[in-house]
Amino acid sequence: MCEEVNSEIAKDILNSVDNFLFDCDGVLWNASESIPGSLETIKGLKSLGKKIFYVTNNSTKTRSEYAQKCVNLGFPAIEEEIVCTSYISALYLHNMNFKGKIYVVGNSSIGAELDRFGLNHTGIGPDPPEANQEFFQIVSSLNLDPEINCVLVGYDKFISYPKIMKAASYARREGTLFLATNEDSHQHLNVPYVIPGTGAIVAAVKIPARKEPLLMGKPKINMFKCLQQAYNLDPSRCIMVGDTCLTDISMATNCGMKSLLVLTGVSSLSDVEEYKTSEDPVKHTYVPTYYTSKLGQLGKLLGFSIPK
Template sequence: MIKFLGKFQKVQNFIHSTVIVSSQLRGISTNATIVKSAVFNLQEASKDQVQEFVKSFDTVVTDCDGVLWLSNNAISGSADTINYFRKIGKKIYYVTNNSTLKRSELAATATKLGFIACPEEILSAAYLAGHYFKDIGFTKKVYLLGSDGLGEELESVGVRHIGVGPDHVKPNVKSTKPSELDPEVGAVVVGFDAHVSYPKLLKAASYLASEQCLFVATNMEERFRKPDSIVIPGTGTLVRAVETCSARKAVVVGKPFKYVRKYLASIGLNSARTLMIGDRCSTDIELGVRCGFQTMLVLSGATSPKELETLRNSKTPPLPDVVLPKLGDLLSLVC
């Protein structure tokens, strides 16, 4: 295990300033000195420090893939830790950039893996996309590069859509005519689409040629790595492709962008007493920092110890307040 910090004095020059407090913790402390973005290995804290840390937040906002489970398998101890938080009175919100499943499906997955969860506690990128269109009173049709789950979240707020599933590649795809486009389309939405193709990119760019056509993306994660060295291109790869061919920029509703921050603010979270848990600095920790939350990075998903050490040494923001190998390790430290 990498020694992220031997002493807190080593991080005095980090991006965020040092604050002296008497009782409430921000992150973790030594002699009442609180250091934000300290990348502190919580396993090096005393039990009293860990207990004070847990007492310092009332709400937990957690990512799912890579923090709670991987490939639909719960990460050891993660369910026990989240359920412990709930038992001692913490509010739990599951915030994920997964755009392929409905909230009810994600809640069912969580429950199957041992987590106490209900759809109302789940904030997915698919749900946020539907909520966005509901917010603006959208009445036209969406051209969707995405999945059935994203389409169903749009349908749940009355938004019609086309485009889900494979699109037949014609011998001469460049011969597509304007009459083949749906005149009712008033927005293009890009989520994760395993059926992405040249015809889909052509149609998305053609719809977006109209300045009145909205352009919305669920998230910007470029890729995901599996233990067997397989790299899965993420939604961000598709968004960049559509942005390139349309010469437009998408409004992104997922982490860590403005819309999800606005939504979290609307449910009345106390920023100073909220903990954001994630496995990726560029989305999860960034969201926490922008919202003013405390932040915890776990190394069970997207970020490896080596990658985190590189970020820490280069002082590349955003950096987490505390770090653990996996979320399940917290329970043994506090109990």
């Protein structure tokens, strides 16, 4: 396990893989700048007839919006190739023939994907307490909708105490479905401060609710299962390419896919060594099949024209 990609391994990947699943930030680009060699590798794989999917835990964009971001950065992408947690959450509810009303701690993109499937929801947008409202007044003014039978938590820049109370109260109800897009702890931006990720919002709800949500995104298998069902994918003919062992690589392992770690993002080889020698079997799922310095190195080994 965890072999560095060389020309022989690159050839084997090309012969044994039909479907390439790419994490985006840290693999294809950093923030809004393409990582050199990534674009040429994607285009090269497409020219050989390989299926490409852009797989992200991001819940702040619809599939259409994310496809446009890819195009703006030069990557060839259409909506059907985008697998984001706003869409997967809506698709999951649609596939289970969900009937009811959803309380969403989230954003307008989650709402738009739910709307596309005709799913009834509420909660998106600001819900702040009044400026001088005391704690007991916030609690006493809380009105719960008896029709809510599902809670969906994603990224919400308007997160507030009333929203946390409502979501936790609904989630705590017997028979209520509790979903979360992902539990990423923070956003990986090159800034001198910590930007909490969706995981911080999910924790604020699940801890008082005393209930664990069903996760839609990586590292759980729901994201791949929905993709597999839509395109009849054989996991043994798929590879997940990512920069984060705890999400990208773990999902690949859990789904029976090969995995390739690129060292242009979150995880390092020292992390991998720690996971390999750990006595915790869960950490063994974090160990990739292969690794390479950057995606463009794979492209170079495959004979694509990669700029220096």
